[in-house]
Amino acid sequence: VGSLRDIREAHRQRVIDVVRDHGPISRAHLQAVTALSRTTVAAVVGELLSSGFAIELPAPPAANPARPGRPPMLLSLNAGAAGALGIDIGRHQIRVAVADLAWTVLAERVAELDDGRSADRTLEAVVRLAEEVLDASGLSRSRIVGAVVGLPGPVARGKVPAGSLLHDWAGVRATDELSLRLGVPVEIDNDANLAALGELAVGAAQGLEDIVYVRVSWGIGAGIVLGGRIHRGASGLAGEIGHINVEPDGRLCACGNRGCLGTVAALGPMLDLLRPVHGAGLTPADMRDLAIAGDPAVQRVIGDAGGEIGRVLAGLCHAINPSAIVVGGELASAGPALLEGIRGELQRSAVTLVFEPLSVTPGVLGERASLVGALATIIADRERLRSLGLFALADPPARAS
Numbered sequence: 001v002g003s004l005r006d007i008r009e010a011h012r013q014r015v016i017d018v019v020r021d022h023g024p025i026s027r028a029h030l031q032a033v034t035a036l037s038r039t040t041v042a043a044v045v046g047e048l049l050s051s052g053f054a055i056e057l058p059a060p061p062a063a064n065p066a067r068p069g070r071p072p073m074l075l076s077l078n079a080g081a082a083g084a085l086g087i088d089i090g091r092h093q094i095r096v097a098v099a100d101l102a103w104t105v106l107a108e109r110v111a112e113l114d115d116g117r118s119a120d121r122t123l124e125a126v127v128r129l130a131e132e133v134l135d136a137s138g139l140s141r142s143r144i145v146g147a148v149v150g151l152p153g154p155v156a157r158g159k160v161p162a163g164s165l166l167h168d169w170a171g172v173r174a175t176d177e178l179s180l181r182l183g184v185p186v187e188i189d190n191d192a193n194l195a196a197l198g199e200l201a202v203g204a205a206q207g208l209e210d211i212v213y214v215r216v217s218w219g220i221g222a223g224i225v226l227g228g229r230i231h232r233g234a235s236g237l238a239g240e241i242g243h244i245n246v247e248p249d250g251r252l253c254a255c256g257n258r259g260c261l262g263t264v265a266a267l268g269p270m271l272d273l274l275r276p277v278h279g280a281g282l283t284p285a286d287m288r289d290l291a292i293a294g295d296p297a298v299q300r301v302i303g304d305a306g307g308e309i310g311r312v313l314a315g316l317c318h319a320i321n322p323s324a325i326v327v328g329g330e331l332a333s334a335g336p337a338l339l340e341g342i343r344g345e346l347q348r349s350a351v352t353l354v355f356e357p358l359s360v361t362p363g364v365l366g367e368r369a370s371l372v373g374a375l376a377t378i379i380a381d382r383e384r385l386r387s388l389g390l391f392a393l394a395d396p397p398a399r400a401s
């Protein structure tokens with residue numbers, strides 16, 4: 001029985017591939033190109049039409065001038081037959097988007113979050129924004145095959161583990177709660193993991209298999225991709241490089257240890273160092289502008305932070321030997337200081353065979369990286385789509401730059 005289903009699925013995939021690559025196509029032409037029997041093509045096409053995966057359009061009149069009367073119908077794929085909901089919950093913002101299976105973002109919104117908002121109130125805001133975006137997308141709920149939610153902390157087996165810094169979220173049944181309220185299947189993941197998947201699918205790491213995405217923001221976190229898959233670890237903590245110790249007797253970290261990487265190289269400690277020079281009101285956006293304008297104090301602080309991060313990454317690179325490090329966060333677009341700091345330290349402390357194949361590049365998805373990764377978790381996962389009886393209707397778009 002399995003093999004019969006496999007054959008039917010292979011035929012269906014063959015028809016989909018031809019319609020996708022060829023564009024609108026007549027049944028006769030489809031049969032010729034796929035080299036499948038007329039009955040098989042008719043069966044597959046019937047199934048695609050009834051499930052809404054394909055639509056029929058009349059051929060333009062010029063296509064068949066010799067035969068007036070009713071134009072032949074051409075078969076075309078309907079990317080809007082299904083879609084995915086992506087949600088990124090940051091410390092200060094929520095981003096939500098709906099995309100169809102051809103990677104077209106149908107609707108996207110951003111909302112600000114007050115500081116210190118509880119998990120329950122954040123979930124309420126998420127539901128409200130998601131409903132707005134679903135309505136704006138024009139896709140009915142029944143067409144949404146799933147939602148993926150990014151959280152700014154570790155996630156293990158769909159839950160925030162007790163003892164993590166997102167303590168307010170531990171024990172909150174976010175997946176169940178959101179599934180119930182949004183009416184679609186929901187899964188949650190760490191935001192750096194999702195950003196890594198986003199850059200892998202349509203961004204700076206497209207086509208690569210082993211990468212580290214590192215986000216330098218209010219905290220420092222990494223998404224580790226090995227063999228094309230996210231490495232999560234036993235308790236979801238893989239990639240939490242911001243808590244690697246770099247100063248044995250350093251500043252106290254929220255995790256309870258001293259001298260974590262995040263206490264010396266995240267946005268907070270950088271701003272602390274710069275405030276005596278640039279004033280108490282200095283923001284990350286100011287810092288970026290000053291870095292681009294060539295301010296020496298800002299460049300020095302960002303470069304030093306890059307060096308600290310680079311030293312930690314060198315250790316990680318010796319352990320997993322990636323082909324790329326993709327850097328995201330507010331300062332990735334702040335001129336070369338951060339990347340040069342990271343690259344310089346990697347070159348100094350990594351052995352040649354680890355450093356030489358390694359590219360250190362800024363992410364291309366910016367603040368949307370985790371959101372795009374949430375969508376990619378569904379849209380770029382052909383196996384998942386197949387298991388849902390769906391098909392990837394398009395390859396990921398080529399990277400923007």
Ligand SMILES: [Zn+2]
Pocket residue numbers: 242243244253254255256257260262
């Ligand atoms: Zn820590």
